[in-house]
Amino acid sequence: MKAGKLPQAVWMRSVQKQLNPDKEAFLFRPSKEEMCTAMPAADGVAALTASSFASGNALKTGIYAAAKAANDLASRGAEPEGIAVQIILPLDTQEDALKETVRHIEKLCRKLHIPMAGIQVESSAAVRQMTVYATALGKAKEEALLRPAGAAAGQDIVLCGYIGLEGMLRILDEREEELKIRFSPGFLRRMRSLEGELLRVDAIRLAWNAPTILGSTQDSRRRFDSPEAASQADLLAGSFGGCPEGQIPRSLPQWKMDAPPACRGGSDSGRVTAMQQIGSGGIFGTLWELAEAAGVGLEVDLKKMSIRQETVEVCEYYHLNPYRMTSTGAVLMIAEHGERLIQTLQEEGVRASMLGVTTAGNARVVTSEGERRFLDRPAPDELMRWWEERMA
16 A cells, blocks of 8 residues: 555545444544544533554654644644553664653643643554554534534635644654755754644634624635536646646536525624644645535635745755645634634734635636646655655
8 A cells, every 4th residue: 555544445445334334422423534533421512532643763753643633633623631642662762762752742731731641652573663642632512513524615715834844844853964964053943943833722722713703705705606617617637636638527516506604605604614634645635635525626726825945945855745745733724704714813923824715516726826727636645755765
């Protein structure tokens, strides 16, 4: 198999079809895009968990697993209350390395003001690198839970944070001596200073509480509300990993015009309807998964995707595509009025940008300086490819 997440076809064939669909004890059904589990507790409250893992040789490997789990949990509307960790070590690991690894995870928990709820450590001849599994634990009101399927056509797509930043930091952790040859000490210090961008729980909490009485932004969001516009978009082909030139993508189904009133531009509600942290496969993969879960199309502007120059430089040095690189700390937010959400986030010093809109139908389009291309199915994650090349 290729490194990274399973392709959709393999997932459906070898995972989804093996599962029992009759279990109703859980609020989220297992799916390729769902990182959390939710179970009814009492008085309309749900207990949630979100699990993640990270592998590597660096002593900070565990913070990426813990940060991703905490962000994923928050993106479903839950407040993180603890993190449980399991660490599997290669046999040649020194005790001082383990001590430093645990210290880094504990430091991240303190930033979140939550305890490390549990930890197990063992060594195994079966692993070549340290592997850290993190499970974030929390609670939320059932009525407030967010799901990727909650997005609807005609809503704004907001990016909170920077794409590819996790991948850049993890490469820095693993290859700092190598990068010192290429980059100045000051540049490396700036890279290291971005670690704080990995945690996004506070910004997600802001999005939950964003103002809900807004002016209409109907005109800015309703660019694909006609079959004619959709047909033009559906004929696009080209780069960004999209359909090859000369090929016609799959036909659009009959356009559905029965969206809720709030999604037709007539509502004054500004709520966030879905969130998804950018994981394996980068922003391209996560955009695809979110659209697939919600049954919508999308149009986004490549130039609006926030990326740090430090990430650009590292990706160019190793010939990596940052748009297909794991991005813990970057969250896609679907909102009925994205401009007001962006204003709320920016007032608190959080980076946020408007990428585009969700649309009816299946057309998933990326634009760049007037060029329009179809978004392809998720490709293997670039960080995993980088690891694969170095471990071959």
